[in-house]
Amino acid sequence: MTDNVKPWIFTASCVSTLGTVDVVTRYMAQAGHYVEEILSFDDKASSRFFIRIEFRPNPQGFNVDEFNLEFAPRAEKFAMQWQLTEPNHRTRVAIMVSKYDHCLNDLLYRYRTGQLNIEVPLIISNHPDLENLARWHDIPYYHLPITPESKLEQEQKMVSLLDDYDVELVVLARYMQVLSPWLCDQLEGRAINIHHSLLPGFKGARPYHQAWEKGVKMVGATAHYINNDLDEGPIIAQGIQEVGHAQYPEELVAKGQDIERITLFNAVKHHIEKRVFLSGGRTIVLSH
Template sequence: MTREYILTLSCDDRLGIVYAVSGYLTRRAGNIEDSQQFSDSSTSRFFMRVKFSSQASRDELAVGFAEIAREFGMEWQLVDRQDRPRVLIMASKQGHCLNDLLYRFRIGALRGEVGAVVSNHADWRGLAEAADVPFHHLSITPQNKDDQERRLLDLVTQHRVDVVVLARYMQILSNSVCEKLPGRIINIHHSFLPSFKGARPYHQAFDRGVKLIGATCHYVTADLDEGPIIEQEVTRVDHAMTPADLAAAGHDLENAVLARGLAAHLDGRIILNGSKTVVFR
């Protein structure tokens, strides 16, 4: 049976990388359907994404490709497109991003499935259960945060979660959680980072009299709102708008930007490049 695969890789730039990759796939009767590459002249790093089909199993392909990866010092990942990535969505009091993602998964607009919804409030239990998704209420206080984060990591294991999405989850994850899930936590920040980091960005934007507001989807690291940026969008606003007006205008941006960023991650179109990302379209 023919299967579809996504191969992503990065390494120091040098001659022969594309030839080695395409040659290997040809020898394994792999049919390349799409290939994209990027050479970063500022870091001398090379990035590549290949979508191909083959009758070989993932394990067979990976064993052979490992020799090429060693030769070129590659960081790489090979994904079988039939495998459905599992997502855990976290939300707080505002549910617009959660509702939007549940809908997109239900209609098949996002690849994969939602394994669970977690919130520090009980408000969205009905929404999750209506989507036939397990809901977990992890109330957070300064006294129980460590215990609740251990429960969160247990849920990641229990539900076989590949990526955690912070869909307007308004709690700061500890360094320990970030370090245990590197490149596996995606956040939507209701601001055009790096401007207006931290809490109440719409109020910060209002106080500065901005004419554009934005939203930023990024990977979460131990440094608050400093993780590699995946996707961004802006919309025009004016002097007559209140902070509440700005927030209302921003909700649609947040939905769209988070969905695009998550889709890119689930489709294997993102490769980390230090504090930045390479996002293939």
């Protein structure tokens, strides 16, 4: 196989039944597409099958419409839903942030250096503090302050902006506002949030300080899709690190922020690489 040909990504799901892998791989072979990587999972809890394939197309030529037309009758008897993602597709990502900049900085660095194959057409914030950072990256920054009276109007502006910029994914990089049920419905399946994971569940202001007072022994973070249950959406990635009595609150905050940015990066990467599938209220992440 030629090394300069980038792989396409094929993802699909269907009811668990005999022949699901065969119908895909047999078609790939007959069409002359070389399978580089194949990951699959049969979810016994939901009786759903999930598959992700990276493949190099037939060197004689490749046409998406032709692929779909030829594969459709084979997939029909499995009621299989599938998607093709072209090489180097750059997912259009809107970042929402408040005042903490660690997750935003990390995402923009990985965007700038090519570690994340994304475009960031805009940043939305309820505070003006990080506008200079956005300007340095030449990214439009929209300051939409939130009050109880303006919340609905501002959220409607957000959705309008996301439509105007053709946004595919929204990342809440420590956006410290509770989204309304209406906005959660608008963003279902295409918005990722990050928050600290501390046990017991320290809520409200200064959670790391609360944890320190209880002698916390580990800090962590969870990245998940948003839904109408606050911080309880389907989980994509998690991170954790042990700490001890020698760490004071400020050190816990720093360690926690490190885990938050790495966990959020992993979740975004999984999503844009089409590795995440929803199976009811949980996620299937087809990763190594």
